[in-house]
Every structure is written in C-alpha cells, then in structure tokens.
Amino acid sequence: MSNILAKTCYNTLTRKFNRFSLYPSVNPVQAVYGKIHSESFDLSRQIHSSPTMSNSILNGNLWETDPELFGIIKKEKERQRAGLEMIASENFTSLPVLQCLSTCLHNKYSEGMPNQRYYGGNEYIDEIEILAQQRSLEAYRLKSEDWGVNVQPYSGSPANFAVYTGVVEPHGRIMGLDLPDGGHLTHGFFTATKKISATSIFFESMPYKVDAKTGYIDYDKLAETARLFKPRLIIAGISCYSRCLDYKRFRQIADENGAYLMADMAHISGLVAAGVIPSPFDYCDIVTTTTHKTLRGPRAGVIFFRKGVRSVKANGTKVMYDFENKINQSVFPGLQGGPHNHAIAAIATAMKQATTPEFVEYQKQVVKNAQRLCEGLKSRGYDIATGGTEVHLILVDMRSAGLTGAPAERILELCSIACNKNTVPGDKSALHPSGIRLGTPALTTRGLKEADIDRVVDFIDKSLKIAQQVTKVSGPKLADFNRTIEESAEFKKQIHDLREQIESYSKTFPLPGFEAY
Ligand SMILES: *Cc1c(COP(=O)(O)O)cnc(C)c1O
Numbered sequence: 001m002s003n004i005l006a007k008t009c010y011n012t013l014t015r016k017f018n019r020f021s022l023y024p025s026v027n028p029v030q031a032v033y034g035k036i037h038s039e040s041f042d043l044s045r046q047i048h049s050s051p052t053m054s055n056s057i058l059n060g061n062l063w064e065t066d067p068e069l070f071g072i073i074k075k076e077k078e079r080q081r082a083g084l085e086m087i088a089s090e091n092f093t094s095l096p097v098l099q100c101l102s103t104c105l106h107n108k109y110s111e112g113m114p115n116q117r118y119y120g121g122n123e124y125i126d127e128i129e130i131l132a133q134q135r136s137l138e139a140y141r142l143k144s145e146d147w148g149v150n151v152q153p154y155s156g157s158p159a160n161f162a163v164y165t166g167v168v169e170p171h172g173r174i175m176g177l178d179l180p181d182g183g184h185l186t187h188g189f190f191t192a193t194k195k196i197s198a199t200s201i202f203f204e205s206m207p208y209k210v211d212a213k214t215g216y217i218d219y220d221k222l223a224e225t226a227r228l229f230k231p232r233l234i235i236a237g238i239s240c241y242s243r244c245l246d247y248k249r250f251r252q253i254a255d256e257n258g259a260y261l262m263a264d265m266a267h268i269s270g271l272v273a274a275g276v277i278p279s280p281f282d283y284c285d286i287v288t289t290t291t292h293k294t295l296r297g298p299r300a301g302v303i304f305f306r307k308g309v310r311s312v313k314a315n316g317t318k319v320m321y322d323f324e325n326k327i328n329q330s331v332f333p334g335l336q337g338g339p340h341n342h343a344i345a346a347i348a349t350a351m352k353q354a355t356t357p358e359f360v361e362y363q364k365q366v367v368k369n370a371q372r373l374c375e376g377l378k379s380r381g382y383d384i385a386t387g388g389t390e391v392h393l394i395l396v397d398m399r400s401a402g403l404t405g406a407p408a409e410r411i412l413e414l415c416s417i418a419c420n421k422n423t424v425p426g427d428k429s430a431l432h433p434s435g436i437r438l439g440t441p442a443l444t445t446r447g448l449k450e451a452d453i454d455r456v457v458d459f460i461d462k463s464l465k466i467a468q469q470v471t472k473v474s475g476p477k478l479a480d481f482n483r484t485i486e487e488s489a490e491f492k493k494q495i496h497d498l499r500e501q502i503e504s505y506s507k508t509f510p511l512p513g514f515e516a517y
Helices: 002-019 029-048 067-082 095-101 123-139 156-167 198-202 219-229 247-256 269-273 323-335 341-353 357-379 405-414 441-445 450-474 478-486 489-506
Strands: 147-150 173-175 233-237 260-264 286-290 301-306 309-312 318-320 393-397 420-422 435-439
Touching: 067 489, 095 341, 123 147, 123 301, 123 341, 147 323, 156 198, 156 233, 156 260, 156 286, 156 301, 156 323, 173 219, 219 247, 233 247, 247 260, 269 357, 301 323, 357 393, 357 441, 357 450, 405 420, 405 435, 405 450, 405 478, 405 489, 441 450, 450 478, 450 489, 478 489
Parallel strands: 173 233, 233 260, 260 286
Antiparallel strands: 147 301, 286 301, 309 318, 393 435, 420 435
C-alpha cells in the first residue's frame, strides 16, 4: 500500500510540476494530467475512499491561490535563465532534488535520530534518513566503522555551530581563516569594534591569514600563532580561495597543539566527492559541508565525524573518539528541533548522484572551466589572486584595471552576469573590497565548456571596460558610479546592448528541472 501511496503522491506532484513551466508549449501537461488523474486518483479513492478536496486554499494551485507571489517566482525563474550565474557558491540543482523538496516528507516531525524518535509514525522517515547517512558515507568512500554522519543540520552555518557547541567548551578557542582572506563568517569573524559572527561571541576566535603578496595561506604564521593561542579546534575551510588546502600541514599544526582539526568543505564538497582535489577525510577529525554548492544538492548541511580509536597510549590503552554523542546531541536537542525531512531525502538523492561517472565528469569540467576563465582573464590583463586556480573559483583583483569590487560587481549585474565583490589579499578594509569572486559550478551545470567560457570572458571584459569608462567620469564611489550611468544615455545604451547579447547567449543553455519548476 505504501508504494501505491508514494506513487499517487508523486504523480499528483508531477501534475503540478508540469504546470510550472513558463512555456505553455506543447508540453504534455494535458496528456499527463489526464492520464495520471484518472489512474492515480481513482486508485487513491479506492484505497482511502477519500472525498475530493474542495477547499481552494488547501488544494488549489499556487498560480490560482496566490498569483501575486507566483508572478514574482516566475520573474526569478526568468532571471536565472537569462543571466550568467557566476556566484561561486551557487548552482542549479537537479530535478530529482527539487522533487524531493516538495514532497509530503515536509509535513513530518521526527525529532531524534532514526529508530529513536520523539514522535510516532516515523518508519519511512527513518528509512530515508538512514539511506541519506549511508549514501553520504559512500559518496566520500568512508567506512561506517571509521566515520559517523549527521544529515540533520538545516544548512552549513548551523552545522558548524553544532560542531563548536559539541566539541569546544564555552569560550574555548577556535582558529579559522579570516573572512577577508577567504574564510567564512562562521569561522569566527570579528572586527576591531564588533564581534560579528556568533562563533566569536560564544567562543574565542583567533584568525589566521593568507600571505598578502602570494595570496596563499601563511601556514608558518598559522603554526606560530597556534603555538601561542593553543586552540581547541582549527578549521580548514574556505569560501574564497582558489587553491587546494594542505590538510597534512593543518594536521601537524593541530597535533602540535592538541587541537581537533575540522574541515569545512562547503564550497568544494562536490570536487572532493568526485576525487578531483585532495580529500580532507585523510587528515581531519571532523568534516562539515553544505550540500547546495559544488555538490549540487538541496540547501542543507552535513557533519561527518570520526569514530573508533583516536590514539593508543604508551601503556597500550586505547583512546577513543567521543564525537558521536556530542555532535548528534548538539544538533538535536542542543540547537535544532525537527529535521527537514524533505531536505534529507534530497541529500540522499544528491549523494547518490555524486557517485556517478556523469558527476565526476561534471566536476572535472567545473575545474577546467575555472582554469579557462582564469587564463582568459589573465590574457586580457586582469590580475588573479595566487595567479591561478585548482578549484571551481577565481578571485580577480580589480586594482590593476583601475576598478574596485563594488563597481565591477555592479556593472556585471547590469549586464546580467552575477558575481560578488570580494576582498583580495592585502586589502586594508573589508568594507571596500578590491576584487570580485567568479565561479563556474552553475554555468558548468548548464553545459558550458571551455570554448563557451571564452565567450563569457569576452562578455566580462566588455562589461568591465564600460565600468572603466564610467569610473573615469564618476570617480570610485558606487553611488556616483550608479548616478553617472543613470544620467548618461550613452552608457545606458552600451549596457543595454551588451546585456541583450549576454541574455540571448545565456538562454541557449538549458537549466535542470526547468520544464517542471
Ligand atoms: C557557504 C558556507 C557556509 C555556510 O553555509 P550556509 O548554508 O549559507 O549557512 C559555511 N562554511 C563555508 C566555508 C561556506 O562557504
């Protein structure tokens, strides 16, 4: 019976998905609708003898019950299609992931762990969460004797905070890469006047940095600071850094100081799963990740932690890892309530995808595209932090082009290329970043290859050239920059024409799940 129910539920959703298409084309809505409607609804009535839903807010389609909101969603969908998405943390997830996200799983409360819930009715939810756990381990080639996993964190930030809460005492010491140097807020960001991240409020944070000249992480300085600061936890993780991390070196520094080593592979977890860059699992005690960046799954977080023997004392006594209860209990009941079961199902299917040859090809292409992007921009005279990339992103230093991050980001946005301004090595102020971060995961999902990236380089270069002209008139302030464009018919025309070209180019590449969602 459960199979039939699942099918019914799925079919009903399929009917709705198809109606989401922006294009009324010859899409098989009518045919599918008719078929599914007659088969599955009759079936469902036979099973439940359930009366037809007549309440319109409960069972009406979104476009009927809330056309205002639906209209905005449609515009966002068109924006995603028409633009070149180069924000390094973004991706276009797959149809199966989108389908999981809008299932009935969303309705269920399941606080606790599989087979130990605080609510009844969780037999299938347990099956799904166990599947998500197993597949998460498989995606990273981990054995369940050595590694445990928690798939309940709502996203990357809560995952990180759960680790700190679980394994570091209040006001214990944490070291992470500084935010302006490419680290993440949750790694403990604070400024001279304010503790910004909760990590720096509830724990004592001491950042490490990149070398201002080379742009590479300054491991020697990290080692020196760690000897003084004696952290409980060192974080190896990046949001904007185009090189592979030296996990072995991190491990040595952690061991020297009796610290745990945690990798936050949020940005690179797809590359790691595909084996195209070194794996943090070889050296780390704990690994956290988001599942929606290069991994291309749902918006969610996952924590991996070591199990079993941690070390053996001189007298032969084994010291065991004790992360399992600490981390699981930190996630729930420490920080979270009911798990998002629709997201956990989506993690399960994303992790399955991550073991396929297509996924490995995709990740290889992501890196090739980032390298092509890097070479293309360099050949047009732009400076790239560290001079290259081994991952999915690059950091372009705009100073030698006579620009800063804000007008560069703005002109690209006006031309329908999405990216973000970012501090570059040596920047004095986090408020006035000198660069932009560009990533290839989303474009690669849409099918762009190296030759297409050459076109993208050309579009970026043309956009930035307009920004240079504008800046000559406006000076460096963003407000002046915007006003200068606003007041100039000539600049507006140049931008408009380029934007048209970019959008018609972008629209030639498909998006996963576009027809359905
Ligand atoms: C994106 C990111 C996170 C946070 O993820 P959210 O899902 O946005 O909370 C954490 N760590 C790193 C390194 C990230 O890049």
